Amino acid sequence: MSMEPVLDTLQQAIVYFSNPANCREYLVARRWPNGVECPRCGGKSVTFLEKYNRWQCGARHDARQFTAKTGTIFEDSPLGIDKWLMAMWQVVNCKNGVSSYEVHRAIGVTQKTAWFMDHRIRHALSMGTINKLSGQIEADETFIGGKARNMHKGKRAEKITGTGGKDKTAVMGILERGGKVVTKVVPNRKKKALQSEIREHVLAGSALFTDALKSYEGLSEFQHEVVDHAIEYVRGEVHTNGLENFWSLLKRTLGGTYVSVEPYHLFRYLDEQAFRYNNRKGMNDGQRFDLAVRQIVGKRLTWDQLTGKTVEASALD
16 A cells, blocks of 8 residues: 655645546545445445546446546546645635636636536535534624625615615524534524524533624523623623634635625535634644545535526426
8 A cells, every 4th residue: 555645735735646546546545445435335346447547346236337536526527636636725725715716727727617616625515414512602693795885886776775784694603612613694683593503503501602682582591691792892701702703704705715705605605614714723734635535425516506507497397
């Protein structure tokens, strides 16, 4: 078995992944640490067909041949694994994100292709099911949307029809101090929407810190304390500054790198930002990249799913 590569920097990654065999070995080591298995039947009796750069399962069933891409976010992509891995390195390690135009110039694909790749990578970074947060918890919400002062007069009249959060998308965040952050696009800031998220993600009995929004009243199963931002922002350990920091990073990324994000896709950008935030300490770029690569299996995102065409077609049936 070949030695594990040292990939601490982008330079090292570019050199190593320039060899297609290295790309395949890197994926295999993370996807099948105990030996290659057929992704369709789970059998280990497989033969590598070097001429075709794929394996063939020894069992009799449909679609016996498969590649390292099969059953991952890379499936059905004509691009080489080297391009995919370079795009993934950029997405998981650039603190303020990386736009599809940057990826398009860096790896030599069209901007449309880079945009599709970015979203498939974000899909891999989603957290899935996690243990409930505990200890000291901060909960807060914010609004994501264009600033009226940055819009042309005609566009402002079209987009902005009210004040405050109207015409913007509400996002909720729950942060375990010293642990992970969980984010979710919510329909509004009403009690039902916010409290259901807290009860789903936070262990009863935890210390919960929020602002003075009325929607948080009634969370009696938690040690709930409130800081009224009209009076103060910090009272001892009672504050939401950890989440305010996360919101700052998120909005800098959305406004400075991605510029314009459709509400329909916003949850994927939240997954991307949460992944970087949750894995910012205790690991270098190579380790963070390694963790992301281990999450690509069992996740597919087609163009029709991404653009909503699947939903439109089902509605017409």
